[in-house]
Amino acid sequence: MRKPLIVGNWKMNLTISEGVNLVNSVIDAGIDQLKVDYGFAPSFVALGEIKKYLNDSHILAAQNIYFEDSGAFTGEVSADMVISAGANCVILGHSERRHIFKESDEIINKKVRQAVDKGLNVILCVGELLEEREAGCEVETVLRQVALGLKGLNSDDMKKVVIAYEPVWAIGTGKTASKDDAETMHREIRSFVSKLYGENIANDLRILYGGSVKPENIKELMSAENVDGALVGGASLKAESFVKILKFYE
Numbered sequence: 001m002r003k004p005l006i007v008g009n010w011k012m013n014l015t016i017s018e019g020v021n022l023v024n025s026v027i028d029a030g031i032d033q034l035k036v037d038y039g040f041a042p043s044f045v046a047l048g049e050i051k052k053y054l055n056d057s058h059i060l061a062a063q064n065i066y067f068e069d070s071g072a073f074t075g076e077v078s079a080d081m082v083i084s085a086g087a088n089c090v091i092l093g094h095s096e097r098r099h100i101f102k103e104s105d106e107i108i109n110k111k112v113r114q115a116v117d118k119g120l121n122v123i124l125c126v127g128e129l130l131e132e133r134e135a136g137c138e139v140e141t142v143l144r145q146v147a148l149g150l151k152g153l154n155s156d157d158m159k160k161v162v163i164a165y166e167p168v169w170a171i172g173t174g175k176t177a178s179k180d181d182a183e184t185m186h187r188e189i190r191s192f193v194s195k196l197y198g199e200n201i202a203n204d205l206r207i208l209y210g211g212s213v214k215p216e217n218i219k220e221l222m223s224a225e226n227v228d229g230a231l232v233g234g235a236s237l238k239a240e241s242f243v244k245i246l247k248f249y250e
């Protein structure tokens, strides 16, 4: 039985004090951590401060890391640095990294391997563009991203991996994939991972959905057999909407 996981990806939003206020409001709402794993992905600069308000079961995710240990890489942040700030997880391969910052599957894979080697959990994001869906190659695109993202990982490493399916056309647009669209892709991903790593690893793998998740659609999405949680952008920036999402089980 896979425990649901919901992570708020703040992207480039919220100052440190705004983030602290949001986290405290969410914690005060008394989310049942036996029913749902949850956490936050603030900016790098807020990680250390936000960590002070979390317990060991919370997810504290960085939104990126660089794949090298250290050195002359001005502006980059290493796995050790985010770990030293309290992060236990990192989001990699987000569509904004792929498309705005031109990160290739090869670079994303180097980051995935670095994160896992350093002991971080990884939320590997995959997802097709609208034109890829319209051309009917969405499954091929997504499975290629999964294969290239996971390259070089062994079965033990896979215990640290969560996959987030985020169709790019649904991110920040208000357009959500239907429950059936999400379920179809999640099933494809699970069966592909099963071919790569075997049935047990595939059955334990949490596959999140991301793309305009909000209080109004979380229940329906979570009712899909292979949807194990959500990576939430816009609706995670306000305590009221994020708490409603986290309480989907009520």
Ligand SMILES: O=C[C@H](O)COP(=O)(O)O
Pocket: 009, 094, 166, 170, 171, 172, 173, 174, 210, 211, 212, 213, 231, 232, 233, 234, 235
């Ligand atoms: O990481 C989160 C996704 O990009 C979804 O963002 P959104 O909920 O604002 O559509």
